[in-house]
Amino acid sequence: MSEPRRFLVALAGTEDPALAELVARVVGADVSAVELTLLHVEESGPRELASYQPAVRRGPWPLPKRAAVEHRLADADDEGAAALLAVWHERFAAALPGAQIEHLVAQGLPEREIVAAAQRLNPDALILSPRPRTGPTEPGPRSVGHVARFVVDHSPVPVVLIRRSS
């Protein structure tokens, strides 16, 4: 039996549910020898913004205890990430019956964490859905968002971009 083929799928969570089917088409037949790692990155930026925003701006306003706030936010992120990955797990399990599916949660800037995970796991391909912030979702100029663009620029492994089905 050949080596299992390994894919890393980076998920923001809000992708089109049909993404699982589209990944299945890329992966092709013989899903029994497929290892899928679903990666979700908890964005650090908004969390910092939510807990650090008092800064100078707010003056010496009596603050909620920052450490307690950070804990609450981190817990909420973990809970959200686990729930999202559980939902996507089901979708991928349905689209790729028999494939081995693992979960991975990282914290930081999504583009950097996705590349770091690709470096660490060294999969056969890294799959993600580009999310343009302002550009069109159909192929054309500016249809690849900044995260996917960074990943394409820096990924050590082949990258597969799957657009949301229109």
Added chain:
Amino acid sequence: MGQVRRQRRTGGRGKIAVLVAPSLLTPTAPLAVAIFLATIALVIVRPWRLTEAYSALLGAGAMVIAGLVSPGAAASDVAGHWNVLLFFVGLTGAAAVAERSGLFDALAGTSARLSAGSPRRLLVAVVAAGAIVAALLSNDAAALVLTPVVYVLVARFGLSPLPYVLACTFVADAASIALPVSNPVNVIVSDRLGVSAASLVPVLLPAAAASVIALLGCLFVIYRRQLPARAPLVPAADSWASWTGVPRRLLAAFAVAVVAFAVASGADLPLGPTMVAVWLLLLGAEWTSSRFDRPLEGVGWSLLVFVASMGILVDGLSSAGITAWLAERILGQVRDSPAAVMVVTAFASAVGANLVNNLPAAFVFADAVHSAGLSAASAHAAAVGTIIGADLGPNLTPVGSVATLLWFVLLRQRGLEVSTWSYIRIGLIVTPVTILAALGVALLLGVPR
């Protein structure tokens, strides 16, 4: 110098007109400016973990030691701000009671239920909740206490929290021009200008509504692609915090407090004692509902030190002739046209708030406008303009002013990674739009024609 100050305070309009002359800057002006700017720098850079309150206190002490403000004048400054100081005690105390009572969680839970899993409706609900909290309990309470609650809620929907966190931050200020209690700046400005806080409400409340709607429009345009049609996760409706978690008695006390405050400010009673009375009423309700733990926790004592010191610092600027000089530069040409006064003070205080933060800017501008000796109509317009500028201006970056940006640079040096630019560019769009929306409505409603 003390003489100049007293003369300005007690003198009628004729005397003030004499004072507003280009030659008004005294030889001590550079020293006063240096002390003020050094204090602001200390507040921003926070060397040796020095808090803002101590920095301001140091600056105030320097003003007194340098002889720019006599000890007696400093004491009467602090005493003269009694209304504002009492207001802060009451406001921070009331906000702390609201936080302890679970009011914010209940409000966020209601927003979650109203959204029915639609990210767009959730954004509207969050903005509405933020506007209510900011209008009734101050912008800082909305930004500091509601934001984490909203963050947790949004994470449970599996959505990116960024648009919602920014919505909270921005709406806290967009809605904070609404009522006297909505922003400490509002009380400082109306108190200093001798304009009845209640008389500003018919102008500023609709202006606040306009700026909140303008903000919502901006957020929808900016995030139109990032808000999916459905949230990826739909938590059960009964999993959200509900109003049954808030003691009935406290809810009733909040309702009574809002009405009492509205009546008292309508009757032009001083806002400080009113706010303290409201706080005591809430504490009483909290006590009888057996949630009375640490009643003084959350009262902003250091905010009092900060505000009192800021008053002394600005008095130093004022006695050196700087605020009058500033008023002459800013209002010299337009003083007789209320509409022009409103526009000019709005933009000037927006710029000032970005340079030195909103509270110090509000103090400086209120004093400057006061020293200009404007007619009643122009003073009213100036109060509206200054409040709009100082409240909305610092939104230029959602973390605050340009001054705060500096702080972010320092944070980054200490190893905290924040992709600042992605937040700033949103403030660059939202701030001018919300200011123009508020100013447009205020010009329509607040200028006699």
